[in-house]
Amino acid sequence: MKKMRITVVRGPGTDGAxxxxxxxxxxxxxxxxxxVLQYISRHVDGDLAYYLSCRRGMCAACVxxxxxxxxxxxxxxxxxxxxxxxxxxxxxxxxxxxxxGMPTESEFDIGRADLLKRAPAQSS
Amino acid sequence: xxxxxVLVIGSGAAGMLxxxxxxxxxxxxxxxxxxxxxxxxxxxTITGDCSVAGRTCVDVLGLKADRDDTExxxxxxxxxxxxxxxxxxxxxxxxxEVGPLLKSMQELGLKLGDPIHSPGHRTAxxxxxxxxxxxxxxxxxxxxLDIKVREEFFATHLLTDDGVVAGVAGIDQRSxxxxxxxxxxxVLATGGGMMIYPVQTAPEELTGDGQSxxxxxxxxxxxxxxxxxxxxxxxxxxxxxxxxxxxxxxxQSGVRAWLLNRFGERFMAKWDPVNMEFATRDVISIACMKxxxxxxxxxxxxxxxxxxxxPGNIIDFAAKWYFxxxxxxxxxxxxxxxxxxxxxxxxxxxxxxxxxxxxxxxGIAVDERCASRVPGLYACxxxxxxxHGANRLSGNASSQILVQGTAAGRAAAEYARxxxxxxxxxxxxxxxxxxxxxxxxxxAGVLPYEIxxxxxxxxxxxxGMLRTEQSLRQALDGVRRLREDTSSRLYCRSKERLYNKExxxxxxxxxxxxxxxxxxxxxxxxxxxxxxxxxxxxxxxDDATPPRNGVINFPGGEMKYATRAVRMHRLLPAQ
Numbered sequence: 001m002k003k004m005r006i007t008v009v010r011g012p013g014t015d016g017a018x019x020x021x022x023x024x025x026x027x028x029x030x031x032x033x034x035x036v037l038q039y040i041s042r043h044v045d046g047d048l049a050y051y052l053s054c055r056r057g058m059c060a061a062c063v064x065x066x067x068x069x070x071x072x073x074x075x076x077x078x079x080x081x082x083x084x085x086x087x088x089x090x091x092x093x094x095x096x097x098x099x100x101g102m103p104t105e106s107e108f109d110i111g112r113a114d115l116l117k118r119a120p121a122q123s124s
Numbered sequence: 125x126x127x128x129x130v131l132v133i134g135s136g137a138a139g140m141l142x143x144x145x146x147x148x149x150x151x152x153x154x155x156x157x158x159x160x161x162x163x164x165x166x167x168x169t170i171t172g173d174c175s176v177a178g179r180t181c182v183d184v185l186g187l188k189a190d191r192d193d194t195e196x197x198x199x200x201x202x203x204x205x206x207x208x209x210x211x212x213x214x215x216x217x218x219x220x221e222v223g224p225l226l227k228s229m230q231e232l233g234l235k236l237g238d239p240i241h242s243p244g245h246r247t248a249x250x251x252x253x254x255x256x257x258x259x260x261x262x263x264x265x266x267x268x269l270d271i272k273v274r275e276e277f278f279a280t281h282l283l284t285d286d287g288v289v290a291g292v293a294g295i296d297q298r299s300x301x302x303x304x305x306x307x308x309x310x311v312l313a314t315g316g317g318m319m320i321y322p323v324q325t326a327p328e329e330l331t332g333d334g335q336s337x338x339x340x341x342x343x344x345x346x347x348x349x350x351x352x353x354x355x356x357x358x359x360x361x362x363x364x365x366x367x368x369x370x371x372x373x374x375x376q377s378g379v380r381a382w383l384l385n386r387f388g389e390r391f392m393a394k395w396d397p398v399n400m401e402f403a404t405r406d407v408i409s410i411a412c413m414k415x416x417x418x419x420x421x422x423x424x425x426x427x428x429x430x431x432x433x434x435p436g437n438i439i440d441f442a443a444k445w446y447f448x449x450x451x452x453x454x455x456x457x458x459x460x461x462x463x464x465x466x467x468x469x470x471x472x473x474x475x476x477x478x479x480x481x482x483x484x485x486x487g488i489a490v491d492e493r494c495a496s497r498v499p500g501l502y503a504c505x506x507x508x509x510x511x512h513g514a515n516r517l518s519g520n521a522s523s524q525i526l527v528q529g530t531a532a533g534r535a536a537a538e539y540a541r542x543x544x545x546x547x548x549x550x551x552x553x554x555x556x557x558x559x560x561x562x563x564x565x566x567x568a569g570v571l572p573y574e575i576x577x578x579x580x581x582x583x584x585x586x587x588g589m590l591r592t593e594q595s596l597r598q599a600l601d602g603v604r605r606l607r608e609d610t611s612s613r614l615y616c617r618s619k620e621r622l623y624n625k626e627x628x629x630x631x632x633x634x635x636x637x638x639x640x641x642x643x644x645x646x647x648x649x650x651x652x653x654x655x656x657x658x659x660x661x662x663x664x665x666d667d668a669t670p671p672r673n674g675v676i677n678f679p680g681g682e683m684k685y686a687t688r689a690v691r692m693h694r695l696l697p698a699q
Contacts, residue, residue: 028362029361030360030361030362030363031361031362031363032362032363035362035363041625041626042571042573043573046571046616046617046618046626047617047618047620047624047626048625049623049624049625050625052328053159053160053163053164053165053168053327053328053329054164054168054169054327054328055327055328055366056169056367056458056459056460057458057459057460058168058169058171058255058256058458058459059159059160059163059164059168059169059256059327060163061159061160061163061164072459074363074459075363075459075460077361077363093298093622093623094622094623095623097623099298100160100163101160101161101273101275105161105263105266105267105271105273106270106271106272106273107272107273107274107275108154108155108156108272108273108274110274110277110296110299110301110303
């Protein structure tokens, strides 16, 4: 069976940099870019982060840069050789996931709230 | 540090409205969401209608409709559509209050279109709007009231102190931190659990989190067997799977397309010879599945929708009177270009379609103020059960979110004004952390997606549109097996805490298993067919005795089922 090669820009690493990672997947023509990111995350690389909600081009939260253009990943059909990047490196959370929060909304600060936390560093 | 009065979980329209209402009442309000505000939840997928009585459409909203249609007729259709299983107090509040609330959305800038006539309603009541635009409208008061939000916070547990709500615990995905947030009142607005099925019209995040959390905190779940499947969604290619364009261009509100089996028979004649394809969703979905399992379906396991009897210009005409925000005449609908598909349809080709899981009529049992039986815990929108009974009519979900979102915010604010903040119990918090971290601590076993896929397969085969005692027992056995796997062998390959999708999937295994078990158990115990619930071994509705609601609770860590009389203070079923 024909395979597809998909490149995903990953990161940030501990040094803050991103890197390209190639994934070889089965021929998934007819699937969306979102379907394929989910496929890779589930079947190839459990560490890959992606965002997916409505799957029909409404919520626009899955926007990624596909071959250099910002597009909703759920409505673009996958093609062999596609390069998938985050839309904005300054707002990067992880891999293709960026902080899309509206600047008009005020964020509840989890770090200063009246709460208990078990942070990564404290865990056993 | 001041205490949070009202903590709202979920950022569809119901959650946003609850937060606005609580903040307006002067309460310190925070909104948490697993997704992103205005960009997640089922509200984002509304390219449809909101039911309002005709007279109110005309007098309050200034739209064209039938002035002879009042809230009384709207109420009657809702109860008849729900097969008399609706909580009539909840339904009454919904039909009476939706008009003025939609008016206030209109005043915030929401564009409305003249109502359409959908199945189950006796006249045109479906006021057009866009869910994305609705959320943009509600965002205005949210910003004005400076409501604090935390996005991509996955609320996983309710904290309780001596049976009273103390707050919420979960994973802050953007930082990877586990957090417990204290609050006097919590409003759940987390939506349905459609993801327990493999094909859904609903967004990815709707995994029954609220139902699972509430049940484990002492609330009841009502009529969980009532799952609505939307007929006539696309099957292929994968990118279109579950998209309801054929439904929209056909039975729902477009032109009168015909449902055919592989012999070309119009099989709806066997189920509803009067309404045919204009029957309610429950009947059409069951009829479609029956064709498929009895080997009269198409090659992909669906049935066919055909427009071949219609002249092409009548099909074109559908787009001309459709709400312009949704369909502009170029056949781009939602995010997809269907021009090619429409060309094939006009060329006489039938489209193979299937029902997809669409809506949960069942959910957390609440009263008219959206209060659950746990002090301080409120639920609104799809996560709350009871208002739609055994089948929801088109447009009534939009009515529900406006009315219940507002009611829940108001009631939670009033409760929080009087309540003292409960304490977070250290023991409970440590147990939650241990449970959440367990899959990160294992290096082998079973992966979250493997559990999810097996669970969806079980639900699809055994707890779908056609059910039997045997299939439901198999589902419950399967749930038991998957629970053992989940509690002892579930692991994540990545130990990274920041935005770990696999970790979130691992937590969703629990919420989805809870949801599936509740659906299967309720379905097993309802030995009749009613609305969306169809038992092949009991194919008739039991009209000899008054209908009863099925209720699940969780004493001692195990689901228990009981029934109780439906609250029906206005309409009794004909005997």
